[in-house]
Amino acid sequence: MSTIAAAMLLLVTGSGPAGSALAPALVRPLDAADPVGAVLATGERTDDARRLAALFASTPAMFPLRGLPGAVRIAFAQPYALPEVAAATTAPAVDPADRPFRAVARFAARAFGVDCPPAEERSRLEVSDPQRAIFALDFLLNESNLAVREALAGAIAGTGATDDREKVARAAVDGAERTTSRGAQIPEALGIAMRAAAAMDRAALVRAALHFDTALDVKGDWKSFEGEPLPEELAGAVDGPVLTAQQVPELGWVVVGGVGDNRYDMSRIAAVFDPAGNDRYDWGAGSVGSRLVVDVAGDDRHEASGEAPLCGPGGAACGVCVIDDFTGNDRYAGSRVALGAAVLGVGMLVDRAGDDRYEGSAWCSGAAFGGIGALVDLAGSDLHSADGFSQGCGGPAGAALLLDAGGNDRYRADGAMPSAYDTPTVSSSFSQGCGFGYRVGAPGGVGALVDLAGDDRYEAGEFAQGCGYFLSLGILRDEGGRDLYYGNRYAQGTAAHQAFGALLEGAGDDIYWSMTAAGQGAAWDMAGAVLVDRAGDDRYRADGLSQGAAAQQAFGALVDLAGDDDYRAGGASQGAADGNQYHWDATRCTSLGVLRDVGGRGRFSADRGGSGASALTGDAATERGLSQWGVFLAR
Numbered sequence: 001m002s003t004i005a006a007a008m009l010l011l012v013t014g015s016g017p018a019g020s021a022l023a024p025a026l027v028r029p030l031d032a033a034d035p036v037g038a039v040l041a042t043g044e045r046t047d048d049a050r051r052l053a054a055l056f057a058s059t060p061a062m063f064p065l066r067g068l069p070g071a072v073r074i075a076f077a078q079p080y081a082l083p084e085v086a087a088a089t090t091a092p093a094v095d096p097a098d099r100p101f102r103a104v105a106r107f108a109a110r111a112f113g114v115d116c117p118p119a120e121e122r123s124r125l126e127v128s129d130p131q132r133a134i135f136a137l138d139f140l141l142n143e144s145n146l147a148v149r150e151a152l153a154g155a156i157a158g159t160g161a162t163d164d165r166e167k168v169a170r171a172a173v174d175g176a177e178r179t180t181s182r183g184a185q186i187p188e189a190l191g192i193a194m195r196a197a198a199a200m201d202r203a204a205l206v207r208a209a210l211h212f213d214t215a216l217d218v219k220g221d222w223k224s225f226e227g228e229p230l231p232e233e234l235a236g237a238v239d240g241p242v243l244t245a246q247q248v249p250e251l252g253w254v255v256v257g258g259v260g261d262n263r264y265d266m267s268r269i270a271a272v273f274d275p276a277g278n279d280r281y282d283w284g285a286g287s288v289g290s291r292l293v294v295d296v297a298g299d300d301r302h303e304a305s306g307e308a309p310l311c312g313p314g315g316a317a318c319g320v321c322v323i324d325d326f327t328g329n330d331r332y333a334g335s336r337v338a339l340g341a342a343v344l345g346v347g348m349l350v351d352r353a354g355d356d357r358y359e360g361s362a363w364c365s366g367a368a369f370g371g372i373g374a375l376v377d378l379a380g381s382d383l384h385s386a387d388g389f390s391q392g393c394g395g396p397a398g399a400a401l402l403l404d405a406g407g408n409d410r411y412r413a414d415g416a417m418p419s420a421y422d423t424p425t426v427s428s429s430f431s432q433g434c435g436f437g438y439r440v441g442a443p444g445g446v447g448a449l450v451d452l453a454g455d456d457r458y459e460a461g462e463f464a465q466g467c468g469y470f471l472s473l474g475i476l477r478d479e480g481g482r483d484l485y486y487g488n489r490y491a492q493g494t495a496a497h498q499a500f501g502a503l504l505e506g507a508g509d510d511i512y513w514s515m516t517a518a519g520q521g522a523a524w525d526m527a528g529a530v531l532v533d534r535a536g537d538d539r540y541r542a543d544g545l546s547q548g549a550a551a552q553q554a555f556g557a558l559v560d561l562a563g564d565d566d567y568r569a570g571g572a573s574q575g576a577a578d579g580n581q582y583h584w585d586a587t588r589c590t591s592l593g594v595l596r597d598v599g600g601r602g603r604f605s606a607d608r609g610g611s612g613a614s615a616l617t618g619d620a621a622t623e624r625g626l627s628q629w630g631v632f633l634a635r
Contacts, residue, residue, distance in 0.1 A: 025081040026532065027557050027594060029631075035614070036594055039631045043616035048590050048629055053079060055553060055589045059498055059526055063471060067198030067397040068443045070113010072435075072473050075500045079528040079555050086475045086502035086530070093403045093450040094479065098215075100350045100376040100403070105210035108372045108399035111446035111473075112202040122213050128220035130243040130256045133273040133294075137254050140212055141271050141292040141320070145250065147208035148290070148320045148345050148371075155199035155344075155370075156318075165344075168193045169317040170310055172343045172369045173336055173362065173389070186440050194442040196344060197370025197397035208320055208346045209372050218296055218326075222275040223259050239263040240277070251290065261298075266291055266313075274298075283312045283334070290319035296326045299354075304334040312338030314349035315364070316371070321345070327353040329380075334360045340375030340402070341367040341390075348374045355380040355407070361387045361416070368398030368445060381407035381454070387415030391431045394445030394472060396438065401448050408454040408481070414461045419488075423516070426488050427461035434464060435472025435499060444472025444499065455481040455508070462489045462516075468499030468527065479506040482536075489516040493531030493558070496524045507535040509563070512542070517571075519546040521558030521595075525582060528555040537563040537600070544571025548595030548630070551578035553587060557594035564600040574606040575632030576617050580625030590628040593617075597634045608632040 028034035029049040032041040040046045056079040060068060071089045075082055092106030099122070109116035125136045156165060171189030186194075227241045234245055234253060241258025248254050252270035259276040266272075267284025271292040281293060281302045293302075302323065304312030312334025314323045321342075323332075330351060332339050340349035341364050356377060358365050366375040367390050382404060384391055391413050392402040413431035420428045430436050437444025449465075456478060458465055464487050466476035474495070483505065485492050491514040493503035501523070510533060512520055519542045521531035529550075538560060540547055546569045548558040572578040575595035583589065602611050609615060609632075617630035 026083045026559060027080050027530070029080055029592060035633055036596065036631050039614055039616050039633065040629070045616065045629050049592055051589050052553065052555060052592055055526065055587055056528065063443070063498065065198070065441060065443050065471070068471055069111055069399070069446050069473070071111050071446050072443070072471060072500065073113065075473055075528065082500055082502055082528050082530050083504065083532050086473070086477070086504060089446065089473070090448050090450050090475055090477050093401060093448065094452065096376065096378065096403060096405060099213055100378065101209060101212040101348065103403065104348060104372065104374040104376065104401060105206050105213065107401050107448070108209060109206045111394070111399035112206070114203045114206060116206055117210060122215060124215040124217055127216050127218045127273070130225060133256045134244065134246055134254055136216060137271040137273055137292055137294065138248050138251070140214060141290060142248070142250055144208040144211045144320045144346065145290040147204045147211065151201040151204035151208070152318060152344060154201070155196040165318045166310060168196065169343045172197070186438070193344070193370065194396055194438065198442070200344070200370055200397060205346055205372050209348065212322060212348065216294065218275070227258055234268065237265040237268040281313060284309070290316070291321045293323045295324070297328060299328045300325065300330045302330070302332045304338060309335055310337060311341070312336070312360070314338060314340045314347055314375070316342040316345035316347035319345045321347045323349045325351045329354040329356060331357045332359070334364055336360070336362045336364060338364045340365060341373040342371035344370040346372045348372070348376070350376045351378065353379045356382045358382065359385045360390060363389045363393070365391045366400050366402030366449070367393040367395070368400040369395035370397045372399050374401040374403070376403045378405045379407065382409045384409065384411045386413050386431060388413060388417040388428055389430045389436065392433045392447045392449035392476070393431055394435045394447030394474070396442040396444060398445035398447070400445065401450065404451045406453045408456065409451060410457045411449070412459045413464060414459050420462055421489065429460040429462060429464040430469070432458055432460050432464045433466045433474050433476030435468040435474040437470035437472045437499070439470050439497060444468070444470055446473045448475040448477065451478045453480050456483045458483065458485045460487045460491060462491070465491045466493045466501045466503035466531070467491065468495035468501040468529070470497045470499055473500045475502050475504070477504040480508055482508045483510045485510070485512045487514045487519065490518045492520045493529050494518050494522050495527035495529040498526045500527065501529040503531045505533040509536040510538045512538070512540045514542045514546065517544045517546070519543070521556050522546050522549045523554035523556040525552040526554060530556070531558045533560045535562045538565045540565070540567045540569070542569040542573065544569070544573060545578055546573045548575045549573050549577065549593040550591035551580065552582040552591065553580055553589045554591045557596070559594070559596045560598065562599040564602070565597060566603045568605045572627065574604055574608065575615070576630040577628050580628065584624045588625070590625045593630040595632050602634050604634070606632070608634070610634060
C-alpha cells in the first residue's frame with residue numbers, strides 16, 4: 001500500500017485511537033472524554049481495550065499471506081475506527097453522478113490501497129457514425145485489455161500456468177463453499193489461482209477500470225445509415241441489421257448494429273455498439289478474453305448459455321468485460337462470474353436507466369477473485385437475485401462493488417448453497433457486502449453493496465449484509481429509505497476469523513431481523529464489526545451474540561444515533577462479551593461489545609436499566625476472560 005494512499009485514508013476518516021482533530025471517530029473506547037471510553041475508564045477497563053487494539057494491530061504479522069488489501073490493513077491498525085474506515089472506503093460510490101466508471105476505479109483504489117490516477121477532466125468521444133463507433137470501441141477496450149494483460153503478466157507467469165488460464169480461472173470459483181475451514185483440501189489449480197491473485201498488479205487493474213471513464217457523445221440520425229452485409233466469418237453470429245463489422249487487431253470482431261432488433265453471439269464477437277432496438281446478447285459458454293457492449297436504447301436481454309459456463313454477461317476471466325447500457329428495462333441472467341464480476345481481471349456492468357432484473361448463481365452482481373468486479377445501476381427499481389458469493393463479494397485480492405443509485409430495490413441472496421452449519425432450510429450467502437477469504441491460505445478482499453436511495457429489501461442467509469470472513473472487509477451502506485434486512489447467522493454488520501464487517505444505514509424507519517447467532521454488530525475470533533444507524537425509528541430482532549457483542553478477542557458495536565427504537569435479542573447481547581478461550585493463554589486479551597442508543601426512547605430486552613442508563617457489563621471474577629467486557633449506553 002502506498003504511503004500517500006494510507007495517509008490520506010487515515011486523514012479523512014479520523015481513524016486514530018481517539019479520532020482526529022478533523023473527524024472524531026464514532027466509537028472511542030480509549031478516550032475517557034467519549035461516552036464509551038468514560039464507562040470503561042470508570043470501570044478501570046481502558047487497558048483491556050488498549051490490549052485488544054494492540055492485538056488487532058499485530059494480527060497481519062500472524063498471517064503473513066500475500067495479497068492483504070490496504071483497507072483491511074487500516075482496519076487492523078485502527079479497529080475502533082471501523083465505521084470511518086468503511087465510510088471512507090465506500091465514499092467514491094456515494095456520488096457517482098454521471099461517472100460510474102470513475103466511482104468504481106476510485107473505490108477499488110481505496111480497497112486495494114493504491115493510488116488512483118487523477119481524472120478530474122475526462123476525454124469525450126463523438127459517436128455520430130458507424131466508423132466513429134468502431135473507433136470508440138477500439139479505444140475503450142484495447143487499452144484496458146492491455147492494462148489487464150500487464151496486471152496478469154507476472155502473476156500468471158510466476159505460477160507456471162500460462163497455457164491453461166481457463167483451468168486456473170475456473171478453479172478460483174469452483175466449490176468455494178467447500179473450502180472455508182482451516183482443514184480443507186485445496187486443489188492444485190485453486191492454489192495457483194490464489195498465488196496469481198495475490199501477485200497481480202492492482203494499480204494496473206485500477207487503470208483498466210478508470211480508462212472507461214470516457215464520455216461517449218452519441219448523436220446523429222442512425223436510421224440514415226445504410227447497412228452492410230455481414231462478413232462470412234460472422235455467419236450465424238448476428239441476426240438483424242448491421243451497419244458495419246470490422247476485425248480489430250488484439251481484439252477480434254467489432255460490430256455496429258442497426259436500429260432494429262438484433263441478436264449477438266458474444267462468444268464470437270469482441271465488441272458491439274448498438275444504437276437502438278430490443279436486442280438479445282447470447283454469451284455462450286464463456287471463455288478467457290475481453291468483451292465490450294455499448295447499448296444506447298431498448299429493452300435488452302443478456303443471457304449466458306451452454307453447459308457449466310465459465311462466465312456470463314459482464315463477466316471477465318483473465319481479461320476485461322464491460323457492458324454499458326444507456327436506457328431501457330433490461331434483463332441480465334448469468335450463472336457464475338457474470339453481471340459485473342471478474343476472476344483475474346476486470347468485469348463491470350453499468351445500467352444507466354430503467355427497471356432491471358439481475359439474476360445469477362455464484363460470483364456475480366459485483367464480485368471478484370483477483371481483480372475488480374462492479375455492477376452499477378444508476379436509476380430504477382430493480383431486482384437483484386443470486387445464490388451466493390455475489391452482490392458485492394470481494395474474494396481473495398478482489399475489490400467488488402454493487403452500487404444502486406435509486407429506486408425501491410430487492411436484493412435476494414438466499415438460494416441453493418447449503419448452510420455452513422448444516423442448519424435445515426438455511427443457506428449460506430457470502431453476499432450483500434461481503435469480504436471472503438480462504439482460511440487455508442488466501443486473505444480475502446473488500447466487498448461492498450452501496451444503495452443510495454429508496455425503500456429496499458435485503459434477504460440473505462448466513463454470512464451477509466456487511467460481513468467479513470478471514471482477513472477481509474465487507475460493507476453494506478444504505479443511505480436512505482425504509483429498509484428491511486433479513487438474514488441468518490453472521491448477518492447485518494458481522495465478522496469472523498480475523499476480518500471486519502460494517503453495515504452503515506443513513507436514514508429511515510428500518511427493520512433488522514437476524515437469526516441463530518452473531519448478528520447486528522457482532523464479531524467472533526479476532527474480528528471487528530459494527531452496525532451504525534443514523535436516523536429513524538428502528539426495530540432490531542436477533543438471537544444470541546448480537547446487537548453490540550463480541551467473543552474470542554473481538555470487537556462488536558451497534559450504534560443508533562436517533563429515533564425511538566426497539567431491541568430484542570437473547571444470550572450475550574446488547575453491549576456484552578462472551579467466551580475468550582481461543583487466544584486467552586497466548587494474549588490474555590478480552591473482547592469488547594458496545595451498544596449505544598442516542599436520542600429518542602429505547603426499549604431493550606436485556607435488563608440494563610432502559611433509556612438513560614449506562615453500564616459496564618462483564619464479570620472480572622470469571623476465568624480465561626469469559627464474558628468480558630461490554631458497554632451499554634442508552635443516552
